[in-house]
Amino acid sequence: MWQPTNTPEQDRARKLSELQERGVQPYPNRVTRTHTAREAVSAFEAAEAANPDAPAPLTVTVCGRIVRQNLKGKAFFAHIEDGTGRVQLFVRIDGVGEETFEMIRRHLDLGDFVQARGTMMRTRTGEVSVLVDELVLLAKALSPLPVIKERVADDGSVERYGAFNDVEERYRQRYADLAVNPDSREVFRKRAQTVSALRRFLDGEGSLEVETPILQPIYGGAAARPFITHHNQLHQDLYLRISFELYLKRLLVGMYDAVYEIGRDFRNEGVSFKHNPEFTQLEFYQAYTDYHGMMDLTERMIACVAEQVTGGTTISFEGHTINLAPPWRRITLREAIRGQTGIDYADHPDAKSLFGAMKAAGLAASPTATWGKLVDTLLGDAVEPSLIQPTFILDYPRDISPFAKTVPGDPTHVERFEVFVGGMEMGNAFTELNDPLDQEARFLEMSHLYAAEDEEATPVDGDYLRAMRYGMPPCGGCGVGVDRLVMLLTDRSAIREVLLFPHLRERQA
């Protein structure tokens, strides 16, 4: 059973039992509400506008959490907050009676939820308020939330006194963060808007939203280590998906022209400011197009989403002004690397030579990496951080892209792009490989490239190959990291800021 651990909690626990002794139900079942905080204020303002001298009397019942209180002798002022905003309660002992007023004085705390009935009025200082005639406790708060006071300056700017900004505690107790920090609440509102804007956009394109297995007997579609779990009755190991790719493309075989899925991917890898073990991915696939079509679609989609979420296509991210209006810059990977490092990887067609060139240029590289991996390192280290304005990097080495078609006339490259904004990879797309025999060869190639015990190896997915042998239309596909898109649109530099409950290490007792 919970025991108070500090003085404020002891006080609240005492108040709780005293209330119960007096027959007050501190957590009643029934609630009445006629107006939200915002509705109450705007209804009164409307009544004032209609008749400035004598606005029609307006009785409301509002509910919310007490976020500010000020006892002033036989009067009591409080702001209550609900999901729509705040409204001030003005309680006078004459209005509610001595018993209720004494309850307010002795037993009400910041953080408690109350229901208040009264008439709308303006106080002497001009604030629209509820002059309360009945006040009911809806829920007693036993632990104190961090106290943050606000002063609204004449110019409308809000100055805040006090804070709850310990990063770890904000993540571990997100409920407290949200309750107390409106900025945090806004981030997740924008996150929801982002996801629904993505849905609306793709629905409008005629794409079908689908759901594919999260528990998969064979994982694939990306190079990442999976989480492994087990189905007891089937005596079968299952993997949490690392991508949706292979299932979504099966659906194109099934004659949907365009499908998409928004959902969770799981990767058993390092955690960083832009990596969480589970993250939200959007993947969309469209028949009868290629990666050029995907680029057009992607830039239109992100610009459209940005407009709906932020009100425009010019956004601010980490001090940069970023213009998301299409068209976006398109440059080949080879040119981008040459431009940033002076290295033309075409001059270094094998891993050894490229490694040497990178060393000579003072760039870190793993001596055991494959040629494709080295190119990827060059991209990640030398190019990616410089890609602040939206940029498509196109045409990737074939051996790190097992699901993309080769560039006609250039067997060493595939039709693939990654899109970068704000120095972060936001998406990855291909002209999807639809040749079942070529795909099978690529699978085998990949499994030879990685050691057998390497968990990043892409396992051969026989069922996927069977699907493709029935005929898959030419198509383009793209994956977009939704969390990173939200980071971009909310100007947050850590993925944990845009995840409600980011993964944290378990704390020892």
Place this chain on the structure above:
RNA sequence: GGGCGUGUAGCUCAACGGUAGAGCAGUGGCCUUUUAAGCCAUUGGUUGGGGGUUCGAAUCCCUCCACGCUCACCA
């Protein structure tokens, strides 16, 4: 996993070898139009855990834990 840094009251922070403090919150008092209310009084801490050095440790050392930054890893 490596390096650097942080951890003090419910929250935000001081004190950096010599009795652990402030503001807010809390408690008691005054105030029936306040709004960061104010005024008076006051409670609250094994200074993240454990060990060591020292006459004396929040402070120095070791170790463990968590978080942050960074490197490695990572489509």
